Amino acid sequence: MNKKLSDNQLEDWLSCASALEAAVKTAIIGQDKAIRLITTALFARGHVLLEGGVGVGKTTLLRAVAKSVGGAYSRIEGTIDLLPNDLVYYTYLDEEGKPRVDPGPLLQQGEELAVFFFNEINRARPQVHSLLLRVMAEHSISAFNRDFHFPHLQVFADRNDLEKEETFELPAAARDRFLMEVKIQAPTDSELQKQLMTDPRFHQVDTLLENVTTAVLPFDQLNDFGKNIQQSIRTSDTLQNYVLTLCQATQKPQDFGVNISDTDPARLVKAGVSPRGMSMLLRTARVAAWLAGRDMVVPEDIHSIFYPTLAHRVFLNPGYELQREAFIPELMKQILNQIAAP
Numbered sequence: 001m002n003k004k005l006s007d008n009q010l011e012d013w014l015s016c017a018s019a020l021e022a023a024v025k026t027a028i029i030g031q032d033k034a035i036r037l038i039t040t041a042l043f044a045r046g047h048v049l050l051e052g053g054v055g056v057g058k059t060t061l062l063r064a065v066a067k068s069v070g071g072a073y074s075r076i077e078g079t080i081d082l083l084p085n086d087l088v089y090y091t092y093l094d095e096e097g098k099p100r101v102d103p104g105p106l107l108q109q110g111e112e113l114a115v116f117f118f119n120e121i122n123r124a125r126p127q128v129h130s131l132l133l134r135v136m137a138e139h140s141i142s143a144f145n146r147d148f149h150f151p152h153l154q155v156f157a158d159r160n161d162l163e164k165e166e167t168f169e170l171p172a173a174a175r176d177r178f179l180m181e182v183k184i185q186a187p188t189d190s191e192l193q194k195q196l197m198t199d200p201r202f203h204q205v206d207t208l209l210e211n212v213t214t215a216v217l218p219f220d221q222l223n224d225f226g227k228n229i230q231q232s233i234r235t236s237d238t239l240q241n242y243v244l245t246l247c248q249a250t251q252k253p254q255d256f257g258v259n260i261s262d263t264d265p266a267r268l269v270k271a272g273v274s275p276r277g278m279s280m281l282l283r284t285a286r287v288a289a290w291l292a293g294r295d296m297v298v299p300e301d302i303h304s305i306f307y308p309t310l311a312h313r314v315f316l317n318p319g320y321e322l323q324r325e326a327f328i329p330e331l332m333k334q335i336l337n338q339i340a341a342p
Helices: 007-025 032-044 058-069 126-138 172-177 190-198 205-209 219-232 237-251 275-291 299-313 324-338
Strands: 047-052 072-077 089-093 099-103 113-119 140-143 146-149 154-160 178-184 269-271
Touching: 007 032, 007 058, 007 219, 007 275, 032 047, 032 058, 032 178, 032 219, 032 275, 032 299, 047 058, 058 113, 058 154, 058 205, 126 140, 126 154, 126 172, 154 178, 172 178, 172 299, 178 275, 178 299, 219 275, 237 269, 237 275, 237 299, 237 324, 275 299, 299 324
Parallel strands: 047 154, 047 178, 072 113, 113 154
Antiparallel strands: 089 099, 140 146
């Protein structure tokens, strides 16, 4: 699958994407936007971080996605005493009282590992983040005097944004490796809230997930198909220049007329979107266009994935970073408003 795909092949895969979303929605309600963003990341072949409060369904959503994607699945819980080696192997005493070493969650499934889920990632120490960074970047790890490769791997993680005690902020390099940061909020619709409260099927997660269709996608073909989306979905020169301008505005917002009250725009941003982030924005937009049934990217595709793809790649100066949740949404909103779409 190295050549441009035919319209029929793109349609066949689009049916798979629709089936994936439908499977996830049998267990998850009120999160259509988040499900679409995760589907986009799957076909863009990028890692995803979910962020939200307690009990809003982050873990359930990721488990449903992992089941419907297919392939091998592994999971680890972030804790303050977690060590990097805990991802690679674990030790124990066997029935005879002899020490044993067995593969940890990263190695148990071998090359068939398709989804690695890191729950409560911000509770793990920076040393663990460093190891995860290599896995995310290189899809490989060294252990037991050899290299292990995970060609189909996508990392999904979640973090609780309410508690700050005994947590560790992800370093910039690790955050930049996540294609998207997706905000998960509880449904605001009263009928959906009532359904979540009263329908017994939502009260037991394991039972709920039993109804999610397994292996909707041919996971071992996603890499090749993802490459072909990039070759098959067109972007005009005008659109590419628009994307470039948007990214440049995250670096020097003062040069593009961005003005946030009670701030100095020239001192607000410490580092804007990196070249990797620029390429990821356009890569993700091609997938968004394909999911919308188009063969060419339009500004609406950029807008739909602009915030989740770029916001976590913008770093503010210390005085402003403490109020990140207030400044970043306004900054990204103003950039879209100030720069005219083609």
